[in-house]
Each structure stands twice: as structure tokens, then as C-alpha cells.
Amino acid sequence: MDNSKLKDQVKAKFTDYLELNKHRKTPERYAVLDHIYSTRGHFEMDSLYNSMKQSSFRVSRATLYNTIELLLDCGLVVKHQFGANVSQYERAYGNENHDHLICLSCGEVKEHKNGNLFTPAQQKKLQRFKVSYYSMYIYGICSKCLRAKNAEEKKNKVIENKNTRIKKK
Amino acid sequence: MDNSKLKDQVKAKFTDYLELNKHRKTPERYAVLDHIYSTRGHFEMDSLYNSMKQSSFRVSRATLYNTIELLLDCGLVVKHQFGANVSQYERAYGNENHDHLICLSCGEVKEHKNGNLFTPAQQKKLQRFKVSYYSMYIYGICSKCLRAKNAEEKKNKVIENKNTRIKKK
DNA sequence: ATGTATGCAAACCATTTGCAATGAC
């Protein structure tokens, strides 16, 4: 995947943010940013920590949490809390807006490209509120669990019928 | 507020759910439901616990968590995790669909009546996914914080100007 | 040289869990 250009852009954006807010430009911070923009999709703190530990640059959990806070603040990362106890994070720059389909049965999270549910025109209607980003979570039952549930119900129906017949005797 | 009719409806719905799933109809469960539908807006576990403690019916935290799980499952309550570490909950029945505006600066959550960003027609497009409900979270800066921020920036600019003048000397 | 940022380990705290006692069925 050739995303060196993307990485340069986010690095520049991060540098701007750090300088503007008088934060230090430490190698740890850039290493975290680089690592996050090396993979797609959602990640959680623990996996990021382990993944970086195995790479050339290890950082402490404390630093990870500190850095994520900065990345959230400057809009390079987005945070999600879908319902499990762990927070999930996601690249925000160069990542097309999408909704999240969350299965209430198995917990799987799928991305759903939707584009413009929330159009700029609609954003304008929100007077007196400066929108940074938005998250759309759609909860329900995924196709896999739906099939499993249907199969289950069919089975139960058969059993019920059997019981009815037994009772009739 | 006359919501005795509403309470009867949700009570009936809860009873249906409990019977269908062969769960017991304990007084604790109905007390929790009743308490939740006695107030509007968001609440968290701790406030619910304390509020019920002061009322005539006290339940343990364990039971509270158990019962909320049931209420979530039968769709009478919705759970939100806006970013803080505590989950927030909300009545779902008779509660018009609305988005949530969350201020990244002060954490305040405001409801935003929107109606139908997510229309039934759009839901149909989600093949192979049975939608139960959805949550729209719009993050940004609220008007209060926006004003504060502007004031702050104005102040900094004045200081910068002063510094420039000093340097020029 | 100064003081912010890091790493470590301990603390925190919402939520979950184990288990004996209770009470819905």
C-alpha cells in the first residue's frame, strides 16, 4: 500500500498542531502517528500497544494514551465506543466518512459507506454548534446471526410440534 | 407530567418480553422500569442507583445492571457511550428519535430533534442487516465554549502584538 | 538550564462475577 504521501500529510498536520499548541515534537508521538496510519480499520489500545512493541519503536501505555488524546484533539483520529468495554479508534484523515453497523448478537462491527447522510446543508442548520465530526452507529442483527437465529427458531418449532403431538396422546 | 398511560404501555411490553423469554416478573424489575420512565433525559447507573435508594424501592447495583440488560434487549432503553468513562442511558419508548450534540470541550450533551436523517427507505438499502435502532453522535464545540475560545484567542493576539512591539524595540 | 514528556507501577472506578439467601413459579 503506497500511503507515504498520506503519511507526510498527516505528519505535517500533526506538526502544525503541536507547534500551535506549544507541545513538544517527540519521536514517540510521531512513531504512534506513523503506526496508526500504517494500518486500516479499527484498532484498540491493547492491539496498538502490542503491535508497536513488536515493531522497532516501543512506547509505554501511558504515552499511548497521552498521544491518542492529542490525535483526537487535532482530528487525526476518531474514537468509538460501540458497547463493549474497550474503546476503538480509527484514522480520520483520508478516511471517507462511513457509518458503522454493529451486530447486537455477535458484536461484529462493519463499515457501511454511505457518503452523505449528514450533508453540509444539514450541518449548516446546526447554528451555534461547530461540527468537528460525527458518528453514526446502526445497531441490529447481522446476516450471519440472522441465519443462525432463523435456524434456531425452526428447530424450536419442530420441537413444539412434537410436544403437541405427545400431549394429544 | 401525566405519563401513567405511557408507563402502562411499557409495563405491558416488558411483561410480554419477560414471558416470551421465560424470565421471572420480579418487583425489582418493574420498579426499575417505573423509575426510569418517571424521568426524562439521560441518566447513568450511579444516579439511578442513588435516586432509587432515596425512593421507596431500593435495589442492588447488581440487579440494576441485570435489569438494564433486559431493558436494552427488549428495546425499552437505549445505551450511549459518548466519550466519558460512564455509560449513559435513555428511555427508548415514546421518545422521539433525535441526534446527540456532544461538546468536545465541556462534554455537555444536547439533544437535537432531527426526525428522519435515517429514513426507512435508507434502512431498506441495508440488505442482510436487520436494523434495531441507531445512534447519531455529532461532536463539536458548543456555543458557550466557542465564545470562550474566541475570547481566549483575542486575548492571546493582544499579547502577541505586545511581544512583537517589544521585540522591535 | 528549564520544564514538558516518558515509563513504570500503583490507583481508580465502572462494571462483572461468585456465592449464599431469597422468593417467583
Added chain:
DNA sequence: GTCATTGCAAATGGTTTGCATACAT
């Protein structure tokens, strides 16, 4: 009478915090 449910207290685990050390400025 049976077994799901309750209440209590202890355990869990993601996240935060305090503090000594390191290092960006």
C-alpha cells in the same frame, strides 16, 4: 420444591495518575 434472581462483596480490567528520570526546547 426448584431454580432463577437478588444482594453483597470481591474481582476484573481498561484507563488514569504520581513520581522519578529523560530529553526537547
